[in-house]
Amino acid sequence: MERARKLANRAILQRLVSSTKDHSHSRRLSRVSDSFARAKQEKLIGNNRHHACNVRSRSISVEALKPSDTFPRRHNSATSDELINMAQTCGFSDLNSLIDATIPISIRRKEMSFNTFDEGLTEAEMMLHMKSLESKNKCFKSYIGMGYYDTHVPTVILRNIMENPAWYTQYTPYQAEISQGRLESLMNYQTMVADLTALPMSNASLLDEGTAAAEAMWMCSNIHKGKRKTFVIANNCHPQTIDICMTRATGFGIKVVAVDVKDVDYGSGDVCGVLVQYPGTEGEVLDYGEFVKEAHSHGVKVVMATDLLALTMLKPPGELEVDIVVGSTQRFGVPMGYGGPHAAFLATSQEYKRMMPGRIIGISVDSCGKSALRMALQTREHISAGTRPPATFALLR
Numbered sequence: 544m545e546r547a548r549k550l551a552n553r554a555i556l557q558r559l560v561s562s563t564k565d566h567s568h569s570r571r572l573s574r575v576s577d578s579f580a581r582a583k584q585e586k587l588i589g590n591n592r593h594h595a596c597n598v599r600s601r602s603i604s605v606e607a608l609k610p611s612d613t614f615p616r617r618h619n620s621a622t623s624d625e626l627i628n629m630a631q632t633c634g635f636s637d638l639n640s641l642i643d644a645t646i647p648i649s650i651r652r653k654e655m656s657f658n659t660f661d662e663g664l665t666e667a668e669m670m671l672h673m674k675s676l677e678s679k680n681k682c683f684k685s686y687i688g689m690g691y692y693d694t695h696v697p698t699v700i701l702r703n704i705m706e707n708p709a710w711y712t713q714y715t716p717y718q719a720e721i722s723q724g725r726l727e728s729l730m731n732y733q734t735m736v737a738d739l740t741a742l743p744m745s746n747a748s749l750l751d752e753g754t755a756a757a758e759a760m761w762m763c764s765n766i767h768k769g770k771r772k773t774f775v776i777a778n779n780c781h782p783q784t785i786d787i788c789m790t791r792a793t794g795f796g797i798k799v800v801a802v803d804v805k806d807v808d809y810g811s812g813d814v815c816g817v818l819v820q821y822p823g824t825e826g827e828v829l830d831y832g833e834f835v836k837e838a839h840s841h842g843v844k845v846v847m848a849t850d851l852l853a854l855t856m857l858k859p860p861g862e863l864e865v866d867i868v869v870g871s872t873q874r875f876g877v878p879m880g881y882g883g884p885h886a887a888f889l890a891t892s893q894e895y896k897r898m899m900p901g902r903i904i905g906i907s908v909d910s911c912g913k914s915a916l917r918m919a920l921q922t923r924e925h926i927s928a929g930t931r932p933p934a935t936f937a938l939l940r
Contacts, residue, residue, distance in 0.1 A: 612666040685879065689781045689824050690752055690850070696876040726916035729904045732872075732888075739854040740868045741861025742890040746901040752848060752871035753787035755887040756780075756818060758900045759846040759867045760788055762891075763816025764797055765898050766844055771815035772797055777804045779823035780848060788818070804834065809841035816844040816867075821860065822853055835863050850874065851888075867891045896920065 621629070626638050635641040664672060685691065696705070707724075729747040736745040749755045760774050774792060776785050778801050785801055792799045797815075802808075807817060817838055822828045831847070838845050844866040852874045854860075860868045873885035889899060896903070905919030 610665040610667070614663060614666070617666065680881070688826070689783065690871055690873065691879050692874050694874060694876050694878060700876070723916055726904050726918075730906070730916055732886075733904060736851065736888045736890050739851050739859060740849070740890040741859035742865075742868055743893055744896050744899065744903070745888055745890040746899050747904050748872070749869075749887040749889055749901055751884040752781070752869060752887045753784045754791075755869040755871075755889050756784045756846065756848055757788050757791040758889060759869050760792065760797065760799075760816060760818070761795060762867060762895060762898045763844045763846065764795060766895065767815045767842075771813050773811065773813045773815065774799050775807050775814055775817040776801045777807070777817070777819045778802060779804060779825065779827065780818060780820040781824045784818075784820075784848060804829065807834075807838075809838070809843055812841075814841070814843050816846055818846045818848060821847050821849045821857070828857065831863055831865075835865060839864070867895070 627636075630636065630638045630641045633641055635644065685693070733745040733747060737743060749758065763774060764771070774788070774797050776788060776799060778785075780801075785799075789799045804819060819829075819831060819834070821831065831845075835845050845864075846867045846869065847860045847863075847865045849860060849868055849870045851870060851872060868890045869887065871885050871887045873879070877885050889901070891899060899920075901921075902918050903920040904916060907915055907917045907919070909915040
């Protein structure tokens with residue numbers, strides 16, 4: 544065994560020595576060939592030195608070395624020549640002359656400084672910047688509730704509804720070019736809200752529950768033609784809803800009073816409406832049957848902020864004779880998203896349909912006699928930022 548190991552080591556050593564000799568030989572050959580090639584090149588240059596003046600070095604512009612994923616290069620389709628042609632068509636020599644004649648000097652800023660954003664970021668730089676901001680977020684489990692709940696949408700719903708091209712469009716939901724597929728989803732959304740609230744009219748979604756409650760407050764004021772200036776909110780409503788209503792009431796000239804449900808007083812005769820939460824922000828479920836009758840006996844309209852998912856088990860507001868119902872559809876599959884807005888709804892009776900915010904989708908007949916969906920009623924814009932698309936359609940059918 545020992546003899547075999549010695550023979551093997553000797554063979555390996557001989558192989559290493561021979562390979563080293565081969566490399567040195569190749570290096571000598573390489574040096575010889577390099578010297579021969581260098582001498583040949585110098586001779587060629589010497590014979591053709593009078594042509595050297597015609598030889599030009601290749602230049603590289605500074606622009607070519609800059610990043611190619613800048614916003615203008617990637618997204619602005621007009622070239623410099625096209626911009627000049629457009630300006631000349633308008634009677635100006637270039638784009639700057641057009642701007643000088645259009646925008647008064649008095650409203651311009653001489654210079655703008657944005658620190659690191661002064662010259663604009665490339666798409667790659669912006670992605671890195673956004674990721675650095677994202678890394679600062681901290682995810683915690685939320686036990687607050689107050690209208691926001693964690694959700695889960697099955698993959699089959701995402702694939703066949705949310706990712707179905709027939710159900711979405713490149714247009715924003717309040718433009719006339721909205722697709723029939725999206726109109727169908729909005730129609731289903733309205734139908735679901737009307738069924739669960741037991742009220743005949745529902746719009747095609749609003750911004751969020753707080754602003755929907757503010758819309759209902761404004762409707763109560765309009766129903767009384769602005770003669771009653773007080774709006775009462777039960778203190779078991781979500782705190783964000785109370786705050787939003789108070790903020791909006793300042794612009795409307797409405798006085799908001801937040802009290803316990805049992806302490807609501809109609810003696811002043813100045814109350815236009817009252818808002819209650821069903822279930823309450825802490826989860827309590829109250830029977831509002833007698834409360835609604837008492838409010839109506841004083842000519843006061845009742846607004847109920849509710850949870851649609853809870854209404855699958857609770858008595859619907861329509862059967863309690865509530866006038867206006869608002870709420871959020873966040874629980875139907877939309878993540879909480881750090882408290883961002885979620886599609887809300889507003890349902891009411893036929894009597895107040897002309898006062899409803901947003902739009903109502905209806906079924907009509909086209910010129911060929913086929914059924915077609917259309918925007919049946921558009922009363923006015925939502926007070927915050929126009930209508931919002933429905934949260935999801937996971938439980939619409």
